[in-house]
Amino acid sequence: MSLIDSRTASTDAPILDVLAERWSTRIFDPNVAVDEAALASALEAARWAPSASNTQPWRFVVARRGTAQHTAIVDALMGFNQGWAASAAALVVFAHVSELDGKPLPWAAYDTGQAAAHFTVQAHAEGLHTHQMGGFDRAAIAAAFDFGDGLAAVTVMAVGALGDIDAASDTLRERELAPRTRRPIAESLVADA
Numbered sequence: 001m002s003l004i005d006s007r008t009a010s011t012d013a014p015i016l017d018v019l020a021e022r023w024s025t026r027i028f029d030p031n032v033a034v035d036e037a038a039l040a041s042a043l044e045a046a047r048w049a050p051s052a053s054n055t056q057p058w059r060f061v062v063a064r065r066g067t068a069q070h071t072a073i074v075d076a077l078m079g080f081n082q083g084w085a086a087s088a089a090a091l092v093v094f095a096h097v098s099e100l101d102g103k104p105l106p107w108a109a110y111d112t113g114q115a116a117a118h119f120t121v122q123a124h125a126e127g128l129h130t131h132q133m134g135g136f137d138r139a140a141i142a143a144a145f146d147f148g149d150g151l152a153a154v155t156v157m158a159v160g161a162l163g164d165i166d167a168a169s170d171t172l173r174e175r176e177l178a179p180r181t182r183r184p185i186a187e188s189l190v191a192d193a
């Protein structure tokens, strides 16, 4: 069985292949540059995400491996994330503004999460792999990209081609091959009238 087959979700109801086959790899190919057309499509999918009153509060930092910006993001990642995510061909910071024309945007983080979700689905459909991270130093990202008070980083997404699992460390390989699980949908349903 291939790695991709072994990562595919075992679902209780049919879902789109791209959703079942998306997983958060930690094994990126350090030698392959990001597929620019695929990246552009993933960003376009994020752009077309819904948002409250179409306020589009998301803002993105896109940094390709080999740039000072990529290094700055890697430096801001926490411990374990730093080890594997440095290999990703691109790192994308998903940030948001919190107000527009002086009015608060209560759904800004939610909207930005939807943009990130759209990004991941389009990216996987295009053959890119993604892995979101909450484990990073927000202040370091804000300082590196002059966010000021107006922008807050939510996640950093590693993006790139899948690497060679056989060349990965034992720890990474073990995590990569751990079963993908979800609790049953019944446990998430507060009501189902």
Ligand SMILES: Cc1cc2nc3c(=O)[nH]c(=O)nc-3n(C[C@H](O)[C@H](O)[C@H](O)COP(=O)(O)O)c2cc1C
Binding pocket: 022, 023, 024, 025, 081, 131, 132, 133, 134, 135, 136, 155, 180
């Ligand atoms: C907001 C968010 C933050 C996350 N932070 C981290 C992280 O800091 N490090 C990490 O290795 N994985 C992180 N993950 C990945 C999750 O652990 C992963 O999505 C989850 O275990 C489900 O696995 P799957 O995406 O392969 O289905 C994060 C995911 C999300 C959505």
